[in-house]
Amino acid sequence: MAASFDPVREDLFTFGLWTVGNPGRDPFGDAVRPVQDPNHLVRKLAEIGAYGVNLHDNDLVPFGASASEQARIVGEFKKTLADTGMKVPMATTNLFTHPVFKDGAFTSNDPKVRAFALQKTMRAMDLGAELGAKIFVFWGGREGCEADACRDPRTAWQRMRESMDFLCGYAKDQDYGMRFALEAKPNEPRGDLYLPTTGHMLHFISTLEHHEMVGVNPEVAHEVMAGLSFAHNVAQAMACDKLFHIDLNGQKIGRYDQDLRFGSEDQKGAFLLVRLLEGTLGGKRYEGPRHFDAHAYRSEDEAGVWEFAKGCMRTYKILHARAKAFDQDAEVRQLIAEQKDAALDPLLAGGFSRQKADALKAASIDVDAAAKRGLGYERLDQLLVEHLLGVRS
Ligand code: GCO
Ligand code: MN
Ligand code: MN
Numbered sequence: 001m002a003a004s005f006d007p008v009r010e011d012l013f014t015f016g017l018w019t020v021g022n023p024g025r026d027p028f029g030d031a032v033r034p035v036q037d038p039n040h041l042v043r044k045l046a047e048i049g050a051y052g053v054n055l056h057d058n059d060l061v062p063f064g065a066s067a068s069e070q071a072r073i074v075g076e077f078k079k080t081l082a083d084t085g086m087k088v089p090m091a092t093t094n095l096f097t098h099p100v101f102k103d104g105a106f107t108s109n110d111p112k113v114r115a116f117a118l119q120k121t122m123r124a125m126d127l128g129a130e131l132g133a134k135i136f137v138f139w140g141g142r143e144g145c146e147a148d149a150c151r152d153p154r155t156a157w158q159r160m161r162e163s164m165d166f167l168c169g170y171a172k173d174q175d176y177g178m179r180f181a182l183e184a185k186p187n188e189p190r191g192d193l194y195l196p197t198t199g200h201m202l203h204f205i206s207t208l209e210h211h212e213m214v215g216v217n218p219e220v221a222h223e224v225m226a227g228l229s230f231a232h233n234v235a236q237a238m239a240c241d242k243l244f245h246i247d248l249n250g251q252k253i254g255r256y257d258q259d260l261r262f263g264s265e266d267q268k269g270a271f272l273l274v275r276l277l278e279g280t281l282g283g284k285r286y287e288g289p290r291h292f293d294a295h296a297y298r299s300e301d302e303a304g305v306w307e308f309a310k311g312c313m314r315t316y317k318i319l320h321a322r323a324k325a326f327d328q329d330a331e332v333r334q335l336i337a338e339q340k341d342a343a344l345d346p347l348l349a350g351g352f353s354r355q356k357a358d359a360l361k362a363a364s365i366d367v368d369a370a371a372k373r374g375l376g377y378e379r380l381d382q383l384l385v386e387h388l389l390g391v392r393s
Contacts, residue, residue, distance in 0.1 A: 004317075004321075005314050005317045005318055005321070006049060006314070007048065007049030007050065007310075007313040007314070007317065008049055009049065009050075009051045009085075010051075011049070011051065011290065011313065011316075011317065012051045012052075012288070012289045012290050013049070013050045013051055013289075013290050013291075013292070013312075013313045013316070014050060014051055014052040014053060014054055014087075014089060014090070014289045014290065014291045014292070015045055015050060015053060015054070015291070015292050015309060015312075016053070016054045016055065016056075016059070016291070016292075016293055017038050017041055017053060017054070017055045017056075017059035017060065018055070018056060018059050018295075019259075019292060019293060019294055019295050019309075020036075020041050020044070020045065020295070020296075020305055020306075020308075020309050021035065021036045021038070021041050021059065022295035022296070023035050024295070024296070024298040024300075026298065029298070032298050032299075032300075033300070033301065033302060033305070036302075038055070038059065038060055038077060038080075039076060039077060039080040041053070042077075042080050042081065042084055042086050043080065043083075043084055044306060045086065045309070046084035046085065046086050048306060048309060048310055048313075049313065050086070050309070050313070051086070051087060051089075051289065052086050052087035052088060052089050052289060053086055053087075053088060054088065054089065054090040054091065054092070054133075054137075054289075054291060055088065055091055055092070055131075056091075056092050056093060056094040056124070057091075057092075057093055057094055057120070057123065057124035057127055058094040058097065059094075060073060060074070060077060060127070061073050061074065061127065063094075063097075063098060074127065074130065074131075077131070078130075078131070081131070087132065088128070088131040088132055088133050089132075089133060089134065089135055089288075089289045090128075090133055090135040090136070090137055090181070090245055090289065090291065091124060091125070091127065091128025091131065091133035091135075091136055091137075092124065092128075092136065092137040092138070092139065093120055093121045093124035093125075093138075094124075095117055095120065095121070095140070095141065095142065096139075096141035096142045096189065100113055100116060101113070101117070101142045102142065103142070103145075103150070104140075104142050104143050104144070104145075104156075105117035105140070105142055105143065106118075106140070106143060106159055106160055106163035107140070107143045107144075107151070107155075107156040107159045107160060107194060109150065109151055114159065114163070117163070118163065118166060118167070121167055122167070122170055124136075125167070125170065125171060125174070125176065125178065126174075128176075128178070129174065129176045129178065133178070134177060134178055134179065135178065135179055135180075135181050135217075135244055135245050135288070135289075136171070136178050136179070136180050136181070137180075137181045137182075137183055137217050137245060138164075138180060138181070138182050138183065139183040139185065139217075140160070140183075140185075140193060140194065140195065141185070141189055141190075141193075142189065142190060143156065143160065143190075143193060143194050143195070144187070144190030144191065144192050144193035144194055145190060145191065145192060146190065146191040146192075148192070153194065156194045157194060157195075157204075160194065160195065160204070161204070161207060161208060164180070164182075164208050164214065165208060165209040165210065167180070168180065168208065168209065168210035168213055168214065169209075169210070171213070172210070172213075178213075179213050179214070179215060179244050180213060180214045180215070180244070181214075181215050181216060181217035181244040181245040182195070182201045182204070182205065182214065182215070182216055182217060183201075183216070183217040183218070183219060183222070183247065184196055184197050184198050184200060184201045184216070184218070184222060184223075185219070185222040185225075185257070186222065186225055186226040187225070188225075188256060188257050196226065197222075197223060197226060197228065197233065198216050198218040198223065198233040198234075198236070198237060199233065199236065201216050202216060202236065202237060202240060202242060205242065215237070215241075215242040215243060215244030215245075216237045216242050216243065216244065216245075217244065217245040217246065217247060218230070218233050218234055218237060218243070218246060218247065219246075219247035219248075219249065219293055220247065220248055220249050220250065220251055220262075220269075220270075220273070221247075221249050221250070221251035221257050221258060221259060221260075221293075222247075222257070224251040224252075224253055224266070224269070225251060225253075225254070225255065225256075225257060227253055227254065229269070230269060230273055231269065231272040231273045231276050234246070234273060234276060234277070235276055238276070238284065238286065243286055243288070244288065245288055245289065245291060246277070246286070246288070246289075246290065246291060247291055247292075247293035248262045248273075248290060248291060248292050248293065248294070248312070248316070249261070249262055249292060249293055249294035250262055250263060250264040250265040250266070250270070250294065251265060251266070252265050252266075253266075259293065259294045259295050260294060261294055261296075261308050261311045261312055261315070262292055262294060262311075262312040262315055262316060263311075263312070263315030263316065263318075263319060264311070264315075267319075267388060268384070268385075268388065270315070270319055271319050271322060271323060271326075271384070271388050274316060274319040274320050274323055275319075275323035275326070275327070277290070278320050278323060278324075280320070280323040280324045280326070280327040281323075281327050282327075290316060292309070292312045292313075294308075294312060295308070296308035296309075322387050322388055322390070325387055325392075325393050326383070326384060326387040329383060329387070329392070331379075331383060332380065332383050332384075335376050335377075335379065335380045335383075336380065343363070344363065344365075347359055347360050347363070
């Protein structure tokens with residue numbers, strides 16, 4: 001029984017080099033683990049059943065490396081990928097660590113910084129393309145402010161648009177076959193970040209020149225920090241065919257970005273998310289990589305890091321099994337069965353017509369009876385809890 005929760009390649013689990021390679025530095029304390037060689041991380045991930053690995057340009061190639069150094073590093077990394085069969089489905093750019101990005105990258109007031117951000121991103125896209133990445137993530141960690149008066153926020157928004165339009169043009173011109181996934185976050189490291197939620201991103205995307213190649217990369221922690229339902233954000237993205245990638249982790253509400261092991265907090269939220277992604281309720285399933293953007297507690301040594309990584313994948317699979325059982329439960333199905341009304345259903349489907357409007361205005365609807373009816377949601381939610389806690393299957 002336990003073995004069935006062991007991850008396999010087909011599960012499409014991925015980790016960032018920066019996640020399992022996180023040395024545990026925080027604003028108050030130094031690294032607690034040594035920095036690991038990316039090739040070692042890839043071999044270990046392959047061993048524990050992951051499908052692939054994602055990276056920022058500088059997770060692999062140090063900032064400022066010479067062309068020959070880059071060629072050597074990338075050559076060795078490609079060999080490790082080939083030896084292990086590991087994929088790089090997603091790549092991204094580090095536009096936040098170097099001090100030059102202290103007041104933003106694409107939104108900076110300094111044209112030199114904006115030009116450098118575009119240059120660095122195009123090079124990161126070249127690297128991603130060389131490694132086979134078809135998804136390119138944009139997380140605007142420094143695209144925000146503390147001294148809000150420093151720029152018109154509309155200018156920031158406009159600069160983001162121009163940058164995305166330019167980079168879409170670059171990906172197309174190079175024929176990289178890449179799609180972009182934009183990642184929202186409400187704050188941290190800036191006091192306020194522009195484009196703070198997945199909903200903001202979805203609207204922003206609709207204003208882009210090549211909107212068809214741009215979607216979102218929502219992260220559990222980022223919506224939960226803002227007190228929002230992550231599953232609802234993901235559902236909206238899925239409904240618009242815009243869920244191109246996902247960052248899975250765990251988070252307590254109202255805290256700093258904790259990047260905890262997936263499913264270690266808010267198990268009900270995690271259950272509802274996996275239910276949605278896996279389509280156990282019905283509807284389209286998410287087909288992309290299941291990426292964990294999280295890291296091990298600072299208390300851990302390397303062995304703890306691999307326990308953390310296995311835990312993320314295992315919990316995802318356990319939640320998938322629980323969600324399946326919940327949605328196959330006859331009592332659950334009965335409680336959430338779609339209600340039918342032969343007279344009203346045709347009036348509610350297929351949009352507006354004058355006849356339907358007239359018929360709806362004339363319809364006699366027993367409002368009191370509908371208002372009085374108990375919905376059974378206490379029972380439904382208790383069934384969810386019992387499935388989640390493993391006492392019903
Ligand atoms: C964070 C972000 C990052 C991004 C990563 C990929 O809060 O630090 O989640 O981990 O996901 O930079 O773009
Ligand atoms: Mn993330
Ligand atoms: Mn994050």
